[in-house]
Amino acid sequence: MDTHQKALQVNLDPGTYGTLAEIGAGQEVARWLFRVGGAAGTIAKAMSAYDMTFSDAIYGPCERYVSRERLVKMLDHEFALLVERLGPKRGPASRFFVFADTVATRSYSRQEDGHGWLGVRFQTTPLAVPTEITIHVRLTDLEMDQQQEALGIVGVNVVHAALFGDGNIDALIPSLIDNLTTDRIEIDMIELSGPGFSHIDNRLASLKLVEHGLTNAALFTAAGKVVQPSDVLYKKHILVERGSFRPATNVTVDMLRGAEAQFRQEADVAGEPVVVLFEMTLKNLRTDGVAIDAQDFLDRAVIVEHIGVSTAVKASLK
Numbered sequence: 001m002d003t004h005q006k007a008l009q010v011n012l013d014p015g016t017y018g019t020l021a022e023i024g025a026g027q028e029v030a031r032w033l034f035r036v037g038g039a040a041g042t043i044a045k046a047m048s049a050y051d052m053t054f055s056d057a058i059y060g061p062c063e064r065y066v067s068r069e070r071l072v073k074m075l076d077h078e079f080a081l082l083v084e085r086l087g088p089k090r091g092p093a094s095r096f097f098v099f100a101d102t103v104a105t106r107s108y109s110r111q112e113d114g115h116g117w118l119g120v121r122f123q124t125t126p127l128a129v130p131t132e133i134t135i136h137v138r139l140t141d142l143e144m145d146q147q148q149e150a151l152g153i154v155g156v157n158v159v160h161a162a163l164f165g166d167g168n169i170d171a172l173i174p175s176l177i178d179n180l181t182t183d184r185i186e187i188d189m190i191e192l193s194g195p196g197f198s199h200i201d202n203r204l205a206s207l208k209l210v211e212h213g214l215t216n217a218a219l220f221t222a223a224g225k226v227v228q229p230s231d232v233l234y235k236k237h238i239l240v241e242r243g244s245f246r247p248a249t250n251v252t253v254d255m256l257r258g259a260e261a262q263f264r265q266e267a268d269v270a271g272e273p274v275v276v277l278f279e280m281t282l283k284n285l286r287t288d289g290v291a292i293d294a295q296d297f298l299d300r301a302v303i304v305e306h307i308g309v310s311t312a313v314k315a316s317l318k
Contacts (some may be wrong), residue, residue, distance in 0.1 A: 007032040007033050008038065010164075011038035015126070016042060017041075017095070019081075019082055019098045020047075021047050021078050022100070022103075023070075023103070026048075028148050028151045028155060032153075052065065066103060068134070071100055074102065083096060097163065103115070103116025103117075105139060117135070124195065131162070133162050134191045136188055138186040154177065157178050160175075169192070169200055173212050188209070190202070203297075206313060210282065211282065215315075217229060217315065219233075232310070235273075236274065237274045240277045241277070242279040244280065244300075245303065248303050280311065280314070
């Protein structure tokens with residue numbers, strides 16, 4: 001389906017009703033839904049609080065405006081408001097949803113790749129506990145209007161996947177860049193939560209991002225939580241041990257701890273924050289040279305987590 005068809009399908013579904021809140025790159029997703037027609041039956045509200053004072057007044061103060069923290073506050077506020085104001089009237093017959101994004105694109109004063117957080121909180125059936133998709137994107141087009149266009153397309157893809165997907169991550173994840181290319185956009189973090197995705201392990205979803213080519217690497221912590229790599233690695237010294245970890249052994253741990261002790265003695269590293277990672281490449285994970293066994297991957301990840309080390313999955317086939 002092209003973006004027009006996806007947006008129209010969202011609008012023509014009489015059982016969905018929601019809010020779109022977008023900050024930082026125009027109301028690109030709302031624009032698609034308004035442009036294709038039929039939006040009156042889908043959109044309860046579309047808004048954008050660009051001014052920081054207005055944004056803080058609505059969603060509360062935040063250390064960084066393009067952040068996961070800001071996205072969560074937007075989703076919390078708008079979904080609660082939707083249920084409070086329309087629940088008695090439409091709740092029994094409507095699947096409520098809120099789409100939100102907070103994004104920085106190229107501009108006259110910001111000549112670098114855009115990036116942002118996008119999320120949709122939605123009900124799989126009327127009155128259901130909500131389910132959620134959260135992603136972090138990098139927008140790599142060279143012009144501001146192209147980055148805005150890409151943002152609108154990926155936003156429609158996220159909303160469509162939430163409302164019409166069947167929970168199959170092998171279908172959901174590549175659909176997020178339908179009508180785009182990986183030259184234009186990278187999705188380097190995804191988290192699926194709530195009853196609609198209770199069967200999905202987010203570590204496996206991270207692996208699928210790499211496997212389907214949406215990013216070159218994905219990262220999750222020793223606690224098994226998926227994270228956006230730059231949030232963890234920015235301005236840190238990084239020690240990486242690559243292997244198959246099938247399984248990680250005492251020798252593996254001894255090598256890592258010995259290397260870490262020596263690394264921390266380096267003049268540029270001493271006293272500075274260090275992030276220690278185990279790295280698995282797609283080649284490490286292909287047990288028969290072709291297929292990746294999902295359960296085998298998760299088993300390895302569990303062993304690594306017990307050691308207390310974060311894990312990176314990398315696209316390299318070497």
